[in-house]
Amino acid sequence: MVVRALSFGTVAEAYERFRPGYPAEVLDLVVAYAGRPIRTALEIGAGTGKATRLFAQAGIEVTATDPDAAMLAELRKHVPAHVTTVQAAFEDLPLDTSYDLVYSAAALHWTNPEGRWDRMAALVRPGGVFASFAAPTQLADPDLQQAVRAARAPYLEDDGVPSPDGTPADRPMQWPGTELQQSDWFTDVRQAVIERRLTISAQDYIGHLSTVSAYVMLNPTDRDEAFRRILQVLPGTVELDAQLHAHLARRGH
Structure with missing residues (x-):
């Protein structure tokens, strides 16, 4: 998992170009849930800063962290100057500062489950908010999904990231909400879905796949x-289901 988590730096520019950003609804959701001003925030696994800029542009003082120097170098090209960057994995972050908000966008599953919520609780101020967002982007057309699965099958059986705690997809509460509900540190766990559809070219969809860890980890010949x-079975443009899944929780006092 660590190798996969650190694989993105090799495709930092592609990640910035092909991964969709986060809509304003994400910020609205967090602010409404917090119910009080959010002045400081810590981001875990900031990547190229897709979520960083959403919160920083709202005037929040963001500290963006990532273990990968190449991702942070790309991030610095795109975020406001007042964003602080720290090159460190979640597990190595100092616990001497706490924040109004700690959040992770499509990166929490790379963190070590052992002691995850004890460490998180040390970083969130009492009464503060933890938030996680994920967007498991996939083709909206089931037939195209099947055609792509068949096309890549000789090289890759599954390109997704399984639920970190094994929660079945049909359960009402999904990970990490499941873990948050069991934590002694967090209360008022909520799950929300923001619907989103995107239309992009088939070439850009391949660009997107080039940033997905399962493909990054293939040897270059098999990946190509x-x-x-995959490109052979796609029409010129494709519609993506880029539904955003959010989990929110409040740090107890």
């Missing part, structure tokens, strides 16, 4: 062949 085969 998988992409060639």
Whole structure:
């Protein structure tokens, strides 16, 4: 998992170009849930700053952290100057400062489950907010999904990230809400979905796949062949289901 988590720096520019950003609804959701001003925030696994800029542009003092120097170098090109950057994995962050908000966008599953919520609680001020967002982007057309699965099958069986705690997809509460509900530190756990559809070119969809860890980890020859085969079964443009899943919780006093 650590190798996969650190694989993104090799594709930092592609990640910035092809991964969708986060809509204003995400910020609205967090602010409404907090119910009080959010002045400081810590981001875990900031990547190229897709979520960083959403919160920083709202006037929040963001400290963006990531273990990968290449991702942070790309991030600095795109975020306001007042954003602080720290190169560190979540597990190595000092626990001497706490924040009104600690959040992670499409990165929490890379963190070590052992002691995760004790460490998180040390970083969130009492009464403060933890938030996680994920957007498991996929083709909206089930038939195209099946065609792509068949095209890549010789090289890659599954390109997704399984639920970190094994929660079945049909359960009302999904991870990390499941873990937050069991934590002694957090209360008022909520789950929300923000619907989102995107239309992009088939080439840009391949660009998006080039930033997905399962493809990054393939050897280059197999990856190129998988992409060639996928491109053959796609129309010129594709519609993506880029539904955002949010989990929110409040740090107890």
